[in-house]
Amino acid sequence: MTAIIITVGTELTEGRVLDTNTAFLAGSLEARGLRVILSLSVPDLRQQIGQAVNFALEKKSDLIVLAGGLGPTEDDLTASAVAAALGLELQLNREAESLVRQAVGATGPLEPHQAKQAVMPAGSRVIRPAGTAPGFILTVNHTVLAVLPGVPREIKAMWGDVLRSPQVAPVLSAVRPPARGRLSFYGVREAEVDQAVERILGKAQAALEVSICSRRGEVLLEVSSPGDFEDQIQALLKTLKEEFGLSVYSEGEEIETVVAARLTRAGATLAVGESCTGGMLGEAITRVAGSSAFFLGGVTAYSNDVKKSLLKVRQEILDNAGAVSKPVAQQLALGARSATGADYGAGITGVAGPSGGTAEKPVGLVYICVSSRSGDVVERFNFSGGRDDIREAAVTAALHMIHLKVTEDETPGG
Numbered sequence: 018m019t020a021i022i023i024t025v026g027t028e029l030t031e032g033r034v035l036d037t038n039t040a041f042l043a044g045s046l047e048a049r050g051l052r053v054i055l056s057l058s059v060p061d062l063r064q065q066i067g068q069a070v071n072f073a074l075e076k077k078s079d080l081i082v083l084a085g086g087l088g089p090t091e092d093d094l095t096a097s098a099v100a101a102a103l104g105l106e107l108q109l110n111r112e113a114e115s116l117v118r119q120a121v122g123a124t125g126p127l128e129p130h131q132a133k134q135a136v137m138p139a140g141s142r143v144i145r146p147a148g149t150a151p152g153f154i155l156t157v158n159h160t161v162l163a164v165l166p167g168v169p170r171e172i173k174a175m176w177g178d179v180l181r182s183p184q185v186a187p188v189l190s191a192v193r194p195p196a197r198g199r200l201s202f203y204g205v206r207e208a209e210v211d212q213a214v215e216r217i218l219g220k221a222q223a224a225l226e227v228s229i230c231s232r233r234g235e236v237l238l239e240v241s242s243p244g245d246f247e248d249q250i251q252a253l254l255k256t257l258k259e260e261f262g263l264s265v266y267s268e269g270e271e272i273e274t275v276v277a278a279r280l281t282r283a284g285a286t287l288a289v290g291e292s293c294t295g296g297m298l299g300e301a302i303t304r305v306a307g308s309s310a311f312f313l314g315g316v317t318a319y320s321n322d323v324k325k326s327l328l329k330v331r332q333e334i335l336d337n338a339g340a341v342s343k344p345v346a347q348q349l350a351l352g353a354r355s356a357t358g359a360d361y362g363a364g365i366t367g368v369a370g371p372s373g374g375t376a377e378k379p380v381g382l383v384y385i386c387v388s389s390r391s392g393d394v395v396e397r398f399n400f401s402g403g404r405d406d407i408r409e410a411a412v413t414a415a416l417h418m419i420h421l422k423v424t425e426d427e428t429p430g431g
Contacts, residue, residue: 018080018191019054020078020079021078023069023070024084026085038172039056041176042176049194050192050193051079051189055078061086063094070098070099070102078160079188080160080162082165083165085165085167087134089133089134096138097136099162103155105139107136109132110143114132116146134146140155142184144179152175154184196247197240199240200267202264203234203266203413203417204234204417205261207231210236211229225240225246225250273302276302276420277305287311287312288354290350290363290364292345293411294369294412296317298363328349330345346364347386347393348364350364350386354389362386362389363419365411367383381398382398394421
């Protein structure tokens with residue numbers, strides 16, 4: 018069974034806002050066994066919204082989720098666009114009106130912009146709002162159309178009611194979640210993983226769906242099947258783990274989550290000293306809930322004066338090796354450990370660009386050090402891309418170095 022996602026918002030089609038709603042909705046639907054066959058974004062224009070709805074209906078999908086364009090402002094046109102596309106009358110829905118009244122705390126008549134949120138296509142089933150705008154569900158022939166506001170927080174809060182609704186629940190009950198397995202690799206090429214999968218699976222690969230993609234040096238593998246192939250999937254993952262060893266760092270979890278679990282299990286603490294990444298490493302670590310249990314803090318030391326005063330980088334090292342160098346990365350890591358008393362320290366220094374590079378130290382050159390009582394590990398990297406690409410790649414590399422260092426420190430004889 019299949020689903021289609023439509024997101025509405027000129028801010029999306031102009032690239033001013035990242036569309037996180039599609040990722041959330043697609044992940045939820047795929048996990049429940051619905052294959053998302055199409056996703057598209059349209060601006061806040063009545064004609065385009067209606068055309069998108071009709072285009073999606075032509076695909077005869079089981080479920081269409083439309084997110085955005087419900088609200089009190091003039092550019093919230095989704096309800097009227099859907100009604101026009103389906104040839105339905107727009108009318109004030111009394112249940113929705115009551116919910117809007119509760120949401121805005123109205124004791125008297127609703128203001129016109131408030132009442133607008135309760136106007137829906139005839140025959141709509143109302144979804145209780147998480148903000149002030151209710152959603153609604155319609156069935157068109159054999160396709161269920163669920164329409165929600167575009168605020169990500171509201172979508173997530175209302176999504177459970179959509180899944181439990183009398184229209185959507187039967188769609189979900191007709192499918193079962195696919196057998197699925199994931200592995201995440203670092204330090205190997207996408208082609209290496211692909212070739213290993215082909216060799217291991219052989220003819221059995223036809224029964225499985227294999228997806229491999231790379232991102233900032235990481236390779237993400239997902240294997241799934243709608244049939245009874247759980248054993249084959251698990252056997253593949255087991256063999257890949259044995260072949261690639263420590264290059265496999267998780268079964269789909271983000272590296273910062275893996276680092277958090279590793280440090281927590283070791284009862285160890287971490288501090289960071291960052292230059293070119295400007296605090297991005299600390300931010301990535303603290304995205305993990307409960308990071309205060311192991312992350313003691315960090316210093317963003319952009320200027321040499323701050324490197325010297327707060328992280329004790331020696332002047333002679335700056336003079337002889339330069340701020341972007343192996344010994345400075347090492348001193349940033351050691352300084353972070355010393356200043357906080359952490360078990361592990363990470364230091365990053367580099368040239369993120371777009372200016373500042375030289376023939377000796379080009380844009381993309383980054384040194385990263387991870388320090389612990391067992392010793393220091395320093396790596397030199399030459400990342401490509403723009404400023405953001407280089408900084409993100411450096412953070413990813415640092416997280417993997419931390420993970421590997423803690424793993425080796427925990428391993429007898431490591």
